[in-house]
Amino acid sequence: MSLLTVRDLRVVIDGLHILHGVDLDVAATGVTALLGRNGAGKTTTVKAVMGLVPRTGTVTFDGTDIGRLPTHRVVRRGIGYAPEDRGVFAHLSVAENLRLAERDPHPAYDLVHELFPELERRRGQPAGTLSGGQQQMVAIARTLLNGNRLIIADEPTKGLAPKIVTEVADVLARAAETVPVLLVEQNLALVRRVAGHCAVLADGRTAHQGDARALLADEDAARRLLGVGAHRPAAPAAPEGGPR
Amino acid sequence: MNTVVLLTCTGLGLGALYFLIASGLSLIFGLMDVLNFAHGALLSIGAYAAWWAATDGGLGFWPAVPFGVLVGTAASVLLELALIRPLYARPRDQILATVGVGLALPALITGVWGSDARPFPQPAALSGTVDLLGAAVPVNRFVLIAAALAVLLLLRLFLARTRYGLIVRAGVEDRAMVTALGIDVRRAFTLVFAIGGAAASLGGALAGLYFGSVNPSQGTGLLVFAFVVVVMGGMGSVTGAAVASVGVGLVQQFANYYTAAGLGDLSVVVLLAVLLLVKPRGLTGRLA
Numbered sequence A: 001m002s003l004l005t006v007r008d009l010r011v012v013i014d015g016l017h018i019l020h021g022v023d024l025d026v027a028a029t030g031v032t033a034l035l036g037r038n039g040a041g042k043t044t045t046v047k048a049v050m051g052l053v054p055r056t057g058t059v060t061f062d063g064t065d066i067g068r069l070p071t072h073r074v075v076r077r078g079i080g081y082a083p084e085d086r087g088v089f090a091h092l093s094v095a096e097n098l099r100l101a102e103r104d105p106h107p108a109y110d111l112v113h114e115l116f117p118e119l120e121r122r123r124g125q126p127a128g129t130l131s132g133g134q135q136q137m138v139a140i141a142r143t144l145l146n147g148n149r150l151i152i153a154d155e156p157t158k159g160l161a162p163k164i165v166t167e168v169a170d171v172l173a174r175a176a177e178t179v180p181v182l183l184v185e186q187n188l189a190l191v192r193r194v195a196g197h198c199a200v201l202a203d204g205r206t207a208h209q210g211d212a213r214a215l216l217a218d219e220d221a222a223r224r225l226l227g228v229g230a231h232r233p234a235a236p237a238a239p240e241g242g243p244r
Numbered sequence B: 001m002n003t004v005v006l007l008t009c010t011g012l013g014l015g016a017l018y019f020l021i022a023s024g025l026s027l028i029f030g031l032m033d034v035l036n037f038a039h040g041a042l043l044s045i046g047a048y049a050a051w052w053a054a055t056d057g058g059l060g061f062w063p064a065v066p067f068g069v070l071v072g073t074a075a076s077v078l079l080e081l082a083l084i085r086p087l088y089a090r091p092r093d094q095i096l097a098t099v100g101v102g103l104a105l106p107a108l109i110t111g112v113w114g115s116d117a118r119p120f121p122q123p124a125a126l127s128g129t130v131d132l133l134g135a136a137v138p139v140n141r142f143v144l145i146a147a148a149l150a151v152l153l154l155l156r157l158f159l160a161r162t163r164y165g166l167i168v169r170a171g172v173e174d175r176a177m178v179t180a181l182g183i184d185v186r187r188a189f190t191l192v193f194a195i196g197g198a199a200a201s202l203g204g205a206l207a208g209l210y211f212g213s214v215n216p217s218q219g220t221g222l223l224v225f226a227f228v229v230v231v232m233g234g235m236g237s238v239t240g241a242a243v244a245s246v247g248v249g250l251v252q253q254f255a256n257y258y259t260a261a262g263l264g265d266l267s268v269v270v271l272l273a274v275l276l277l278v279k280p281r282g283l284t285g286r287l288a
Helices: A042-050 A071-076 A094-101 A109-115 A117-121 A132-144 A162-176 A188-194 A212-217 A219-226 B002-032 B039-054 B061-087 B091-113 B139-161 B163-173 B175-179 B185-211 B218-233 B238-258 B263-278
Strands: A002-013 A016-027 A031-036 A056-061 A079-082 A150-154 A181-184 A195-202 A205-211 B129-132 B135-138
Touching (some): A016 A042, A031 A042, A031 A162, A042 A079, A042 A150, A042 A181, A071 B175, A079 A132, A181 A188, A188 A195, A212 A219, B002 B163, B002 B185, B002 B218, B039 B061, B039 B091, B129 B139, B135 B139, B139 B163, B139 B185, B163 B175
Parallel strands (some): A016 A205, A031 A195
Antiparallel strands (some): A002 A016, B129 B135
């Protein structure tokens, strides 16, 4: 059962065809990983789903066509989005960044502060002065504040130190226990740890959809589709008793 | 000494006038990326609405000022909804449209009331002078300064304390990300346009007080200096606009007096060039 269904998604920007017909099914539970080599169209796909770039094709969320909605109405349907560049407002404080994202009458600050106690300590600090990992925490925290029905996280571990990668993986795994997650990620060790389903893009098209662990266990398929060996080191370690 | 005090007060008064126009212009550009060449027309609408209400309308000066602000604000909202909003994805057409309004409105005013300057009614309480350190400073200079300070304070409170202020500050940084948080940023656009129009039309009404008259090209003439102030202050920065307004007003007054009449305008351009060489993003480069 898919929560988000994308069919024949096409994006043309400044005359350049970026997506040539992407099909994608995001499972109603757990983490669905969107994989592919650099330039395959992963970020453009999630931007198109969010309505941040002009698109054609069908985007259905929980049975409703959202393919023609403006971005703010897509979000109000219950989709939280943490973009690739984190999208924090550098001149606003951490608290203001979070306050801006509030949509529910009772935002889940308890959950956010439990997962990211550091954000509470740094609530008055300008977000632009945070480290990359802390900025990522702000980006993910904004998606957790509201009762979203889907979280889209675009490369949340990009450029982060291994210890922070593990923390982010823990949070995503914890979040996925209650809300489905579409995870765009290059870190295959993290994908192996948290994702159940996956889709692979190549040259702006869907090249593969299926079980994430089965794909990563298949050395040949992983090399062919992703251009890397599946058994890479530096897996983000799950802490004892943490999500696996 | 008397001259310096008088020039300083007059320069601050002129700077206050520039700020009233530039503050809205700066917010509109910072949030919406709209170069609103029709902003001077909004000033003219405020000025003529206040002048009409005070004279033909028989309201007198004090009620005429809020009337002018109200009409200017309504015109500003109408401009945003009818002309700017349909052209958000077409910035070049947007510039052409605002330039068109900026040219058409003075022509319309000329057609209705003629091209001659119309004397602006001066209430008795504001038409005299105040003795300050030996200089006889016109009272209306202080009215302009007080109005600009009040607008600056209100704008800062709006930006710092309200949710829409927060949206505006965030939108200046990354408009797309604001929408990606589920916020309809177009409402903030309309609100910012209304605020900008209100400040400009207040500037228009008070410009009548400062210059003693209103004329159809007043808005266009002041808009040029308002753009200089916006660039100097940093796009989207209200505080930067305030500081730059004071600088431009003072430099213009002192240069006009101590060099030759007309060199004040040139001095402002030189000031802008020097500042941009030293600080290419303006005085602040950020909002509020």
